[in-house]
Amino acid sequence: xxxxxxxxxxxxxxxxxxxxxxxxxxxxxxxxxxxxxxxxxxxxxxxxxxxxxxxxxxxxxxxxxxxxxxxxxxxxxxxxxxxxxxxxxxxxxxxxxxxxxxxxxxxxxxxxxxxxxxxxxxxxxxxxxxxxxxxxxxxxxxxxxxxxxxxxxxxxxxxxxxxxxxxxxxxxxxxxxxxxxxxxxxxxxxxxxxxxxxxxxxxxxxxxxxxxxxxxxxxxxxxxxxxxxxxxxxxxxxxxxxxxxxxxxxxxxxxxxxxxxxxxxxxxxxxxxxxxxxxxxxxxxxxxxxxxxxxxxxxxxxxxxxxxxxxxxxxxxxxxxxxxxxxxxxxxxxxxxxxxxxxxxxxxxxxxxxxxxxxxxxxxxxxxxxxxxxxxxxxxxxxxxxxxxxxxxxxxxxxxxxxxxxxxxxxxxxxxxxxxxxxxxxxxxxxxxxxxxxxxxxxxxxxxxxxxxxxxxxxxxxxxxxxxxxxxxxxxxxxxxxxxxxxxxxxxxxxxxxxxxxxxxxxxxxxxxxxxxxxxxxxxxxxxxxxxxxxxxxxxxxxxxxxxxxxxxxxxxxxxxxxxxxxxxxxxxxxxxxxxxxxxxxxxxxxxxxxxxxxxxxxxxxxxxxxxxxxxxxxxxxxxxxxxxxxxxxxxxxxxxxxxxxxxxxxxxxxxxxxxxxxxxxxxxxxxxxxxxxxxxxxxxxxxxxxxxxxxxxxxxxxxxxxxxxx
Amino acid sequence: xxxxxxxxxxxxxxxxxxxxxxxxxxxxxxxxxxxxxxxxxxxxxxxxxxxxxxxxxxxxxxxxxxxxxxxxxxxxxxxxxxxxxxxxxxxxxxxxxxxxxxxxxxxxxxxxxxxxxxxxxxxxxxxxxx
Numbered sequence: 001x002x003x004x005x006x007x008x009x010x011x012x013x014x015x016x017x018x019x020x021x022x023x024x025x026x027x028x029x030x031x032x033x034x035x036x037x038x039x040x041x042x043x044x045x046x047x048x049x050x051x052x053x054x055x056x057x058x059x060x061x062x063x064x065x066x067x068x069x070x071x072x073x074x075x076x077x078x079x080x081x082x083x084x085x086x087x088x089x090x091x092x093x094x095x096x097x098x099x100x101x102x103x104x105x106x107x108x109x110x111x112x113x114x115x116x117x118x119x120x121x122x123x124x125x126x127x128x129x130x131x132x133x134x135x136x137x138x139x140x141x142x143x144x145x146x147x148x149x150x151x152x153x154x155x156x157x158x159x160x161x162x163x164x165x166x167x168x169x170x171x172x173x174x175x176x177x178x179x180x181x182x183x184x185x186x187x188x189x190x191x192x193x194x195x196x197x198x199x200x201x202x203x204x205x206x207x208x209x210x211x212x213x214x215x216x217x218x219x220x221x222x223x224x225x226x227x228x229x230x231x232x233x234x235x236x237x238x239x240x241x242x243x244x245x246x247x248x249x250x251x252x253x254x255x256x257x258x259x260x261x262x263x264x265x266x267x268x269x270x271x272x273x274x275x276x277x278x279x280x281x282x283x284x285x286x287x288x289x290x291x292x293x294x295x296x297x298x299x300x301x302x303x304x305x306x307x308x309x310x311x312x313x314x315x316x317x318x319x320x321x322x323x324x325x326x327x328x329x330x331x332x333x334x335x336x337x338x339x340x341x342x343x344x345x346x347x348x349x350x351x352x353x354x355x356x357x358x359x360x361x362x363x364x365x366x367x368x369x370x371x372x373x374x375x376x377x378x379x380x381x382x383x384x385x386x387x388x389x390x391x392x393x394x395x396x397x398x399x400x401x402x403x404x405x406x407x408x409x410x411x412x413x414x415x416x417x418x419x420x421x422x423x424x425x426x427x428x429x430x431x432x433x434x435x436x437x438x439x440x441x442x443x444x445x446x447x448x449x450x451x452x453x454x455x456x457x458x459x460x461x462x463x464x465x466x467x468x469x470x471x472x473x474x475x476x477x478x479x480x481x482x483x484x485x486x487x488x489x490x491x492x493x494x495x496x497x498x499x500x501x502x503x504x505x506x507x508x509x510x511x512x513x514x515x516x517x518x519x520x521x522x523x524x525x526x527x528x529x530x531x532x533x534x535x536x537x538x539x540x541x542x543x544x545x546x547x548x549x550x551x552x553x554x555x556x557x558x559x560x561x562x563x564x565x566x567x568x569x570x571x572x573x574x575x576x577x578x579x580x581x582x583x584x585x586x587x588x589x590x591x592x593x594x595x596x597x598x599x600x601x602x603x604x605x606x607x608x609x610x611x612x613x614x615x616x617x618x619x620x621x622x623x624x625x626x627x628x629x630x631x632x633x634x635x636x637x638x639x640x641x642x643x644x645x646x647x648x649x650x651x652x653x654x655x656x657x658x659x660x661x662x663x664x665x666x667x668x669x670x671x672x673x674x675x676x677x678x679x680x681x682x683x684x685x686x687x688x689x690x691x692x693x694x695x696x697x698x699x700x701x702x703x704x705x706x707x708x709x710x711x
Numbered sequence: 712x713x714x715x716x717x718x719x720x721x722x723x724x725x726x727x728x729x730x731x732x733x734x735x736x737x738x739x740x741x742x743x744x745x746x747x748x749x750x751x752x753x754x755x756x757x758x759x760x761x762x763x764x765x766x767x768x769x770x771x772x773x774x775x776x777x778x779x780x781x782x783x784x785x786x787x788x789x790x791x792x793x794x795x796x797x798x799x800x801x802x803x804x805x806x807x808x809x810x811x812x813x814x815x816x817x818x819x820x821x822x823x824x825x826x827x828x829x830x831x832x833x834x835x836x837x838x839x840x841x
Contacts, residue, residue: 480800484766487797491818492724495732498821504735517724 027065031130034063038134042141049145053081056138060109063130069112074138076105087112093123095135099142107135168244168263170197173256174222177202177215180258189244189265191237207233207241221250221259231266242267303443306340333451341444343432345370345411348452349378350459351386351427373411378431381416385429412437415445419456426463428456475539481647482532485661489521489528524661531663535646538670545674546588549698552626553578555589556615559596563604570609574600577616585624586698591671598664599628599691605660606632606689620694623677627692635683643681644669668693713739714833717758719749719775720795721767725818729762729795732822733829746770753779754787760832762825763812765796765803772796773810780811791832795820
């Protein structure tokens with residue numbers, strides 16, 4: 001009897017199961033509806049993410065068993081989207097919204113009624129899965145939305161770039177060579193609208209002759225070339241040509257390989273380049289001219305530098321002590337010159353005031369023959385320059401010159417220049433010599449002249465300096481000597497006068513002797529004072545010489561007569577030897593008389609008792625020569641050169657010259673020289689001496705003299 | 712015994728003056744008129760004093776003085792020397808002292824000055840000998 005009961009129970013059980021299942025099915029349909037709607041919602045175009053999220057929470061409660069008792073919320077990115085009835089309860093289910101792997105928000109579903117006591121999980125597993133699925137779906141939706149947004153922004157950016165770029169941008173299909181895009185700059189550059197461009201291809205914008213090149217470029221790009229750039233001729237819509245720099249890259253556009261070309265119009269730049277090229281050519285020409293001018297200037301500057309370096313050498317040589325004189329200086333200067341001018345030898349010719357010709361040459365290693373030739377040429381040049389023959393040559397070797405010639409055999413060219421102003425007393429000529437013909441150019445001569453003039457000036461300055469020093473030395477020596485010479489007679493005079501005054505002398509004979517000494521010393525003192533006066537006049541150049549016609553025979557006769565008494569004392573005879581027709585001279589009778597008196601008195605002093613003195617006058621060429629010959633003690637050969645020096649005493653063994661001042665011969669010679677004449681002595685010890693002087697014969701005729709004498 | 716004085720002087724008037732002055736003062740005077748003669752007599756004749764001019768023919772007064780003082784010790788090297796000279800610069804006096812002159816008298820000098828100088832040198836010499 002249980003079976004029917006069982007069947008009923010089973011049937012009831014089945015009915016219940018079916019009811020449950022139907023209920024469940026209804027629930028599942030509701031859930032599917034929910035998901036479907038949400039799916040529709042998120043695919044709805046043109047709605048914002050916010051609208052999507054809000055829509056999603058609103059769609060959730062209808063998917064639940066008791067929609068009125070269910071509420072939902074999405075928290076995302078700081079925003080909250082909730083159902084109107086949302087309230088937080090403890091009976092809830094939360095799922096994370098994961099975006100790009102990060103938890104970015106949460107979906108929350110709550111039951112508004114009391115939580116049931118039974119069941120651990122508050123939500124059925126199906127419900128929890130549903131919520132998880134929705135959250136998961138939202139995460140993907142958000143990711144896609146964001147990607148789309150980014151793409152939109154990026155597209156906008158590129159579009160702006162494309163439109164606003166200053167360069168022309170042109171997109172061409174790699175295969176068809178047709179254009180797909182052209183930006184506004186490109187349109188302006190070519191004069192086409194973008195629509196017009198899209199009907200054109202590569203062949204339309206380049207001239208035929210460069211098309212093959214362009215197509216080759218396309219081919220290269222097709223082969224994988226990443227980037228190309230070229231300067232290409234382009235044709236505008238109006239047919240005109242221009243040049244553009246084109247850079248091209250490959251891009252894929254809608255699945256097709258395209259080339260994007262960036263065009264820059266370089267017509268202006270080309271024009272500028274062309275102008276620059278022309279300008280460069282002009283500059284090149286100018287530069288050539290300047291280089292030439294510069295070379296010339298360098299040459300001039302080099303010569304100038306050499307000149308100044310030479311002058312520097314000369315200046316340095318200035319500090320060489322005076323004693324080293326010309327040789328050292330010339331060696332330095334010629335040494336420098338030798339490295340600049342192609343000369344094998346140098347020479348200086350100096351014609352001094354006393355007509356001596358001094359020739360210095362370098363280097364000293366020259367052969368004698370060559371040295372002689374240089375001397376000869378210098379002498380010739382000097383004589384031509386001075387317009388007269390020169391008597392003597394004193395050779396003067398120079399220090400060796402560095403870099404001097406080793407073996408010069410012949411002189412084939414030379415340059416000889418005057419280095420001093422022609423009105424100077426001392427003349428200097430410089431010469432340089434070469435073994436080569438025509439060795440010297442103008443520059444060399446100019447350099448040599450510059451150096452030589454400096455050298456000559458230096459030499460002249462030194463002569464002046466040396467003369468001044470010598471003059472000063474002689475003056476102070478003269479003063480000392482004058483003092484000494486005056487003190488000597490004064491000493492005796494004073495002494496004897498004291499002795500006489502103090503009556504120390506007892507016998508009359510000694511007294512008379514002392515008075516005689518006093519008399520002679522007074523005369524000596526007077527002579528000294530007179531001679532000193534003459535010498536100081538001569539020194540100062542103030543010795544006045546009258547220039548009057550003069551007959552020397554009268555003067556000779558007068559002088560001989562004047563010294564007759566003095567000669568008689570020593571039994572000396574004075575003879576005169578005068579031709580009848582002696583021509584007159586021009587001069588100062590008193591001064592020449594002084595000379596004659598000096599010579600005759602000396603002759604008497606140095607003659608032995610009973611000796612003979614002859615005074616002669618004769619004509620020798622253009623001169624009248626007067627000589628005074630004695631038979632006295634004579635003069636030693638070594639003393640002869642010094643005889644006309646002041647205070648020179650020839651006889652070193654004997655006493656001082658009697659009454660002599662030591663100035664007579666010196667004064668005499670100076671007087672004769674002031675007349676344009678000269679004075680000399682011939683003498684041998686023991687055979688007597690002959691003092692002579694020569695005076696030029698006057699230009700005036702004899703008649704005037706005789707008239708003078710008659711008057 | 713009279714002291715013997717050698718006068719070396721090339722100026723005849725000056726020599727006469729000095730000779731007369733010194734003879735009057737009681738000395739024996741011998742003379743030389745040039746440097747060589749002066750040096751020879753100074754060394755050979757043993758004078759008691761030398762009156763020496765500086766400017767002399769041959770060798771000068773400095774040289775005579777120097778040579779005498781360079782002799783081996785003896786009368787010649789110790790000979791009192793009176794320089795009597797017309798050279799009057801301070802340098803001349805210093806040079807004379809340098810070569811060993813005992814006294815320097817520059818011309819013009821009076822007979823009295825000469826006598827006084829000679830007397831003084833002679834007495835100094837005698838003191839040294841005593």
